Amino acid sequence: MMRRLLLWLLLALLLTGCGFARPAPSVFMPVPAGLPPGNGGTLIMAWGARDPNTLDPALSGDVGSAFVIRQLFSGLVRLDVNLEVQPDLAETWQISEDGLIYTFTLRADARFADGRAITSADVIYSLERACDPQLGSNLPAATYLSDIVGATEKLRGQAQKIAGLRAIDDRTLEITIDAPKSYFLSKLTHPSSFVVDEQAVVAGGATWTEQPNGSGPFEIEEWRHDQLLVIKRNLNYYRDLPKLDRVRFLIGAAASNPQMLYEQGQIDLTEVPSYALARVQDTSNPLAKELVQVPQLSLYYIGLNVNLPPFDDPKVREAFSLLLDRQKLTEVSLYGAVEQAHGILPPGIPGYNPDLPASSSDMDRVRTLIAESRYGSIENLPPIVAYGGWSGVLQEVAEQQLGLKIEVRGYEDFGDYLAALDRQEFQIYGTGWIADYPDPQNFVDVLFRGGSSQNHTGYDNPEVNVLLDQAAVATDEATRLELYRQAEQIILADVPVIPIYHDVSYTLVKPYVRGLNITPMGILDLSSVELVR
Template sequence: MKKLSLFLLIAFAAVSLLAGCAGQPKTDTVSYALEAEPASLDPGMTTSLAEANVQAELFEGLTRLDQHNQPQPALAESWDISPDGKVYTFHLRPHLTWSDGTPLTAQDFEYSWKRVVDPEVASQNAYMLFPIEGAEAYNQKKATADTVGVKALDDQTLQVRLKDPTVYFLTLTALHCYYPVPRWLVEAKPDTWASDAAGLVGCGPFVITKWVHSSEINVKRNPNYWDQAHVRSERLEFPISESQATRLRLVESGQANLMVEPPPADQDRLEALGLYRVAPYLGTYYYVFNVQKKPFDDVRIRRAFALTMERQGLVEHIVRARKEAAYAWVPPGITDTATGKDFRAEGGPLQHEDAAKARQLLQEAGYTPETLPEVTILFNTNEMHKAVAEAVQAMWQKNLGVHAGLTNQESKVYLASRMEGNFQVARASWVADYADPMTFLDVFADADNDAKYHNEDYNRLIRQAKETSDQAVRMQYMHEAEKILFDDCVIIPIYYTTQPYVAQPYVKGYHWSPLGLIDLKEAYIDKKGDTK
């Protein structure tokens, strides 16, 4: 009986301890609820933020952005820049290795960057490397890989030749498409090397340990990372759910610490609890037309649909999160370096709202609401995207008399549909890769874009903006290009983004970039649980 009593007492204590720990943070683990299943963790091939946020912990570039979003030495410990600003010589840190202990060298960077612009690889990120001499020509099959201006001079020295002076190039080298990838693994499994946790090798602060698809990704501290002293957590966890409500429940129950884009209906409650935060975010949420699909192959129809939008009400009552209604492509927050003024403020609105004009354009194009071909809005599965699509659907019905169908797809399928042009009008968003208007305007600079749009005058202005070092002239070219984009009505901007997120107060050391990324390298759990 004494033994039984002792056993029951121990069991009761254990249950009590577990009950007391329920919902409490693991002191060595930070958990971020990921908003979508990554299509892949290949940093050269992927484009979404969900993927980039995980990749930022598994890989690293020559530079890494600091708390002020300035590039700092990472895998490169230093660099030299030629007087004309067109030749960069990077010096790698000594004794760098991949997470499995294999040496990491300048040759890995040369291979990885040339792979991104290889036309046979067909990476959607290729354009990000076009500032490099020969990269665009190689990507367009007009030159060979040997002409691309990236060369490993030795194991620790990488030389890069640019087409033109690119003031933001060091920021580019911090982006995921500039990360090195393990050549031996990519060549052994070109299509699957980054689609599972097994055998995945990186070079960042963490190494992957588990990937249950559409459920969770777990990583642990990389023992071979060069800067272990600044890695604060032993583990990171990324539970995955496309549902905003589900991700919020994970955070509020203590099963996760951070999540992005909480449901707008919960904003007031979360603010009262001290969990709601908003970070700056250089991005635009928009609808994109497939300009080669009927009825949107007619610019008058595109303009008609654009004119029926009622952005302010949509932002105030549905989107919320301190978003701003958008009437152009490049968002506020990017400085015109020639004048010191905001680029958006100088350019002004480029699209407006006029339901009567919309109905007139529909008629001029030879249609009535009844004879217009069926229209469908494509969006990826998400409560917010669904709410916006339903609101837009109602606006088009009210202001144009046209009923639009709605189609939602899980993120991986939706991204493929957009890339392949299998849509008429689709939800999209673009977040700046760097703080310059070119990061937005470059999106539509060739025919290989979601809109299937091509305008040689637009392309010429973009080329001229890239070739000149005169900032005043460069900015003027970009203003002119943006106007052409709206004369052709390629997109409907809906709102300029902010980054609303939910964070438990005991999570410290993370950093939200205005480029939309969260850096968890130095994130940790404060056991005292005081406010951030």
């Protein structure tokens, strides 16, 4: 996501080689020849303990929310099953010779769920709304729309309009960006660029997403908060109509233990928890034939706030990077179901560096580094509070090996966790990131540029920022990828994060579920799914 900040416990579905590596291929369950066509039906999925964090595209900041938003809304462009940019509301676009002006022509049949035509004015309203500081702080648009001329001024409350947006007529609009950037179209696939209905927003007020009148393949049929969300086929959808009648997302108590629900035939697909993977993979188990495995363009890591003691000292950060045996974590704690991360970029992302050295735990070096830090000894370190994934493991190792006590805290509400993360309140925390689009900029720049809204460590290295500026406008692809590699190496040396692993999704899918695409960015679109029983 799509900017998608991901906790260990968030629904994961919704969730090697040279610099020009491509993502691992998506897995597609086709409808075999000779079988009858899908006749509607209801796909059932277990969502989680609570509702999606938001269904407002302008506020989409996590993978789960973005997944549902993609079913209800659409933008000018989209990513296909191969993660390549394709037309969506826009049927065509042209790019000026200098790479600064994008001219989009909307489809003649583009319309909202109520049948009203979508115009250039609707697109501009949606982009400007996404940059409206009255919606909140740390808006996703700061990451995904700031290339547009005037977007930053709008986000800062210094302008009422975005200067780089212009409607030529009802079906044609121009977007002017600040510099030629090869990844700009990819950024427009993020939900923050999706078109919303101004009439629905105004009429619905704070609860407008209850009946949002979107333009995606589905629309909301029923929503019993924290219990059930049902979306149904949008009969006014401008592309091929979804084959499913509806999708039911079980929430709360009804969604507990999805693995059991799947095996009992109560849901149609589910992510396999790591503890159950060996049993499911056993070839004597009938479930093995229903298992789909796809490496994800993701990074799970421990973040260290470089502005909060004791991690304001580089020596302490380096020491903590040597505290955990990351190979043991991936092979034992995660049952070997993931790939150990040696850097920031995952395999399959252009610019991935397979030659980065593996890390190892070294307690003697840990003690030496802390002694060399301005704190002088383990006893002089200030109190440390850890949040998120791997905090318990970190707590146990630190106390057993160093006699260092770390307090572990958590948040019941995912939205509260994200808000605290945005405020950079945590000394140390575990979290993850899954690609919004398959480009190194979405990792190296978005997570580590000084001042980026997704940079929750406070890291700000001028040398890295210069490399990122150069990469953003580089026209030669080999040069661009090399600049990102250089930036990655500096970041790893500065240790604002401790990379742990790159995820692999393991999804059980019932044999009658056809047309489901599981990509290296998870499931993006349910419109092609059908039930063939």
